[in-house]
Amino acid sequence: MQKGHISIKKVLAGLKIEALNEMQTASLEAAKKGKDFILLADTGSGKTLGFLLPVLQRLDTTNPKTQALVIVPSRELALQIEQVFKSMSTGFKVTCCYGGHKREIEENNLVEAPALIIGTPGRLADHIRRGNIQLDSIEVLVLDEFDKSLELGFQEEVSFIVGSLKHLKKRILTSATEAVDIPDFIELDHPERLNFLSGTKSEALAIQYVQSEEPDKIETLFRLICRIDNRSAIVFCNHRDAVERTSSILKEKGIVNVFYHGALEQPERDAALCKFRNGTSNVLVTTDLASRGLDIANIRYIIHYHLPSTEEVFIHRNGRTARMEASGTAILILGPQEDLPPYVDAEIENITLPKTFILPEKPKWTTLFIAAGKKDKVNKVDIVGFLSNKGQMKKEDIGLIEVKDFFSFVAVRKSKASHTLQLIKDEKIKNKKVKIAVAK
Known part of the structure; x- marks a missing residue:
């Protein structure tokens, strides 16, 4: 172990991890070669540790400045990565920068430079423009969920951030999907590609569909939730208005649920996710905002109330269940005029709902x-x-x-x-x- 660097073995012992999985081992090996690399791995496979360990390898305890930057597409993902890094007990200071709360809080956290900064593109760019982040010692850049971070709307800010980092020595890009072009401004240098994607099919994930007789599928959704009873479920809608309408109607019908989307204030988001995590509600109605960055244990069902717009969206939604050895089920609700998307196996099970239903018992x-x-x-x-x-x-x-x-x-x-x-x-x-x- 180099002087000034933390022992990876010690960190893993603290996390009570006996051995890294194949993907995590490969990313550490790629990092040792000193090359840029692209890590493609399924959600729930331990990808966060897969890039944090190589980052940790580069952090120097004798350097009081910021040494690494992680760019993420959502505040929830930023907070999740921060939590994982803190659980590693490295002694390095870490801070999160994201919209939706006071910038002054972050400015105070940045006064004494954190070794690692995790943030969303807009807020990071804002801090850089204000001179709040020390750029001269940042040598490692991670773009987590880069397919989302590089979408239109984020590109300009990400380009500005990367262009501001003049001393980068390593770039790590991660994603759970393959289909995206990497812009030239990232300046990847002959990156090694680590592909651990298993595709949409997983033995732990069952995919089913249910047919709705009505174009408005709410009655079918209601009866489906009654059928799966008290097991935890995420219901995905394509629009914020639909999320609130669906949540409200389910509530009227006696289904305890919480809703979550990007227009909520941060405390409202926190409250909704906390209630879903702690068993106050077993049903979360949400947009695709919840398809990334939410690491909530034991989610049993993913319900596609609205069909996903692309295969990538389908993969990311389903990635909330069947994580880390657990099993799960994804169910698509089809309206009278809807067909199964072409990327879904036509042979999947068609489930029928009983004519009578019993309301799930209210959470305790x-x-x-x-x-x-x-x-x-x-x-x-x-x-x-x-x-x-x-x-x-x-x-x-x-x-x-x-x-x-x-x-x-x-x-x-x-x-x-x-x-x-x-x-x-x-x-x-x-x-x-x-x-x-x-x-x-």
Whole structure:
């Protein structure tokens, strides 16, 4: 191990990973050769670690400046990668830059230069123009999900960012799809191509379809959700308006669900995803925004309420299930005038829905919003202690806790929630009175 560099073995031991998979090993080997490389791998295959380990190899503990930059197409993906890097416990500072929250927060985080910056194209370009990012020592650039990052609308900003990095020595591009041209401005130097894509078919992923008799497929969707009962499902729509309409009608019909799309404010997005993660809701209705960057365990069903616009979209949507050894099912709902897309095997199973239906049992969890987070020095242990001591909750009544910068979410058993809220309404966390309520 070079002086000033972190041991990969030590990081893997900390993550409790005994051995890297074939793709991760290949990316480390490519990185050692010093060449640029393109990593193509399925979602859920450990691709994030596949590029973070080569990045870590290049980071020098004796260098106090920013050394690597990761460009991503969405804030959710940025936050997920940041979380993975933090879990590696390297001691290197990392920060995220993305739209939808105050730029000043990020400016404060950039004053003491992070070794690694992860961000979306628009916000990164903004910081570069303002002189907030030290560019002269950045030697490694990663374009994660580059097929999306290089789409029209992002190209101009990505071109500006890459053009601002005058001392790059390594470029790493990753994607879960192949079909995209890489523009000349990336300046790849004879890149090695690592293709670990398995294609759309996976033994762990079953693909089925159901026929809707009506052009408006909402009744079919409702009965399908009743059929799959309480197992977690993501319902994909092609437009934001359709997401909200679908979510609203399902709610009226008695299906507990949350919705998620790009026009929501960041706290609303966080709340929706948290409720889906922690079991407050088993159904997430969303646009294709959720087809990338969301690493939520144990999603059993992907429902294509609207047919995907391209094969790439189909692959990315389905990539939310059947991840890391788990199995999953993708179901397409076809209207009377719709056919299976040409890239879907015509022999897939046609499922029929029973005439009678039973509403799924309501989730046993609800989510509390706490108006305090990391910046208030509040952590998960504080929240468990507070709810146990002041709210008289048993350990088994407290579920998943997520602590953000300025607020937190905690799943609690629904049957205990109102009593606990009464007990804690005048109590303090860390000697501070904070708002606590059922998350909207």
